[in-house]
Amino acid sequence: MDGEIELRVDGRRRRLRVDTRTTLLDALRDGIGANAPKKGCDHGQCGACTVLLDGRRAITCLTFAVAHDGTEVTTAEGLADGERLHPVQEAFLERDALQCGFCTPGQVCSAIGVLDEAAAGHPSVVTEDLTGPVELTDDEIRERMSGNLCRCGAYVAIVDAVRDGAR
Amino acid sequence: MPFDYRRAPDPEGAVAAATGWPGVAFLAGGTNLVDHMKLGLAAPDVLVDISRLPLDTVAELPDGGLRIGATVRNADLAAHPVVRRDYPVLARALLSGASGQIRNLATTGGNLLQRTRCVYFQDLTTPCNKREPGTGCSAIGGYTRHHAILGASAHCVATHPSDMAVAMAALDAQVAVLGPAGRRVVPLVELHRLPGEEPHRDTVLSPSDLITSVDLPPLPPGTRSQYRKVRDRASFAFALVSVAAVLRVEDGVVRDARIALGGVAHKPWRARRAEDVLLGSPADEEVFRRAIDAELAGAAPLEGNGFKVPLTRNLAVSALRELSREER
Numbered sequence A: 001m002d003g004e005i006e007l008r009v010d011g012r013r014r015r016l017r018v019d020t021r022t023t024l025l026d027a028l029r030d031g032i033g034a035n036a037p038k039k040g041c042d043h044g045q046c047g048a049c050t051v052l053l054d055g056r057r058a059i060t061c062l063t064f065a066v067a068h069d070g071t072e073v074t075t076a077e078g079l080a081d082g083e084r085l086h087p088v089q090e091a092f093l094e095r096d097a098l099q100c101g102f103c104t105p106g107q108v109c110s111a112i113g114v115l116d117e118a119a120a121g122h123p124s125v126v127t128e129d130l131t132g133p134v135e136l137t138d139d140e141i142r143e144r145m146s147g148n149l150c151r152c153g154a155y156v157a158i159v160d161a162v163r164d165g166a167r
Numbered sequence B: 001m002p003f004d005y006r007r008a009p010d011p012e013g014a015v016a017a018a019t020g021w022p023g024v025a026f027l028a029g030g031t032n033l034v035d036h037m038k039l040g041l042a043a044p045d046v047l048v049d050i051s052r053l054p055l056d057t058v059a060e061l062p063d064g065g066l067r068i069g070a071t072v073r074n075a076d077l078a079a080h081p082v083v084r085r086d087y088p089v090l091a092r093a094l095l096s097g098a099s100g101q102i103r104n105l106a107t108t109g110g111n112l113l114q115r116t117r118c119v120y121f122q123d124l125t126t127p128c129n130k131r132e133p134g135t136g137c138s139a140i141g142g143y144t145r146h147h148a149i150l151g152a153s154a155h156c157v158a159t160h161p162s163d164m165a166v167a168m169a170a171l172d173a174q175v176a177v178l179g180p181a182g183r184r185v186v187p188l189v190e191l192h193r194l195p196g197e198e199p200h201r202d203t204v205l206s207p208s209d210l211i212t213s214v215d216l217p218p219l220p221p222g223t224r225s226q227y228r229k230v231r232d233r234a235s236f237a238f239a240l241v242s243v244a245a246v247l248r249v250e251d252g253v254v255r256d257a258r259i260a261l262g263g264v265a266h267k268p269w270r271a272r273r274a275e276d277v278l279l280g281s282p283a284d285e286e287v288f289r290r291a292i293d294a295e296l297a298g299a300a301p302l303e304g305n306g307f308k309v310p311l312t313r314n315l316a317v318s319a320l321r322e323l324s325r326e327e328r
Ligand SMILES: Cc1cc2nc3c(=O)[nH]c(=O)nc-3n(C[C@H](O)[C@H](O)[C@H](O)COP(=O)(O)OP(=O)(O)OC[C@H]3O[C@@H](n4cnc5c(N)ncnc54)[C@H](O)[C@@H]3O)c2cc1C
Pocket: A043, A044, A045, B025, B026, B027, B028, B029, B030, B031, B032, B033, B034, B035, B050, B070, B071, B074, B096, B097, B098, B099, B102, B105, B106, B107, B108, B109, B110, B111, B112, B113, B114, B161, B162, B163, B164, B209, B210, B211, B212, B236, B237, B238, B239
């Protein structure tokens, strides 16, 4: 069965027809050529497919596109303001927080989610005081970014980049 | 029959759409169901999308308790100010599960009904009584690091993977269900089944039963709670063993103790025997040890998971010690 959906992807309105069992990831990549989110594991385990859905970070490989009709999708490609990169993207470049770059679009979207969640005072499992303000220590960053794997092992620099992004 | 996807207009409509179709499944966040469709473990021919139902709020109840809608996202529940303040065991259990970008999709109802991560269950090439009744259990005599030490049967030794459900079991949560015959309430500790001779049935629900909300009763003043989880890596992994503990100590005596264990059984395991030992006893380490030993006396570890017995004991004692010490 097919379904007709409308998404706003990186600021552009996109109408598309999808088989209702198409994942959001496949609809983005194969349906409209938004190739920033990557298919790493296709099972929720690596975070390479992470985007922002209505501003919140989410994986796209375990959710069907039809379920997101009307949603605003921001991929790593849509983060820059014209030629000016998002501060988190700048920080990744500055800190050399990548090697092959396959995981990077997901890392960057996830990092933006982490910064927003921390700013809103949302605790993580390593936060001592669940009701207090959140300070993004390196332990906090590691815990909050644990849904994004990096085959190249750029983790140390990724923590540096997220810490810089928080400033 | 061709595959069909429908978006439910309201809870009643969702149940009506699901009634009478053997191959129907509710779709919430999709993080377990879509995975299972890809793996070939689930092949529903009708999906009823419930993710946009107006069941996405957390409301304070007149008695001081909390009503959690079935489609509240795990991330939103963990971040809710009342959950963080009054039910830290629940906030920590949620935050210890999956990843930030999964918790933003995963829902209360879906989390409760997620299925075992038994590797043989997920592998279509191996026999499994849960997946295909009567074919046998590949885990028995196989790789059992993640399997049960309590309440298992000769037909299945799987564990329930949810962290959230373990905290809710310790909190005496009540699950509201809307089915074809109307509404009913199922205590969370009775929602999941032990495997017995029918391991293919995870819970007491039928496929057209919709979970609409979960109620948490209020905790008396002075009650403290904690969730502890041990896993093979520091983050983003399922529990080997976990402990949810709710404790109230007055003048050195245990007045309320509710303990649930995760990673040890086919359901969140409420440790009633341990609670019986604790109630009315001095809140000291010797009592904590005796209590958890009483519970674990019934443990029947498999070849590959004997480590879970001392691990559970140490984790539970350490959680109770911490709760009895803290003065806040
Ligand atoms: C990589 C990875 C790591 C994970 N790690 C953890 C972990 O450490 N700890 C942990 O606890 N969990 C973990 N999870 C599991 C995760 O918590 C669950 O996948 C999630 O909670 C399921 O919620 P959902 O809304 O996405 O459910 P769905 O996938 O939409 O549904 C799951 C099941 O519940 C049924 N269902 C959903 N809502 C209702 C309802 N209201 N009424 C009746 N039936 C319903 C569906 O029909 C389906 O059978 C992990 C998942 C992944 C992919």
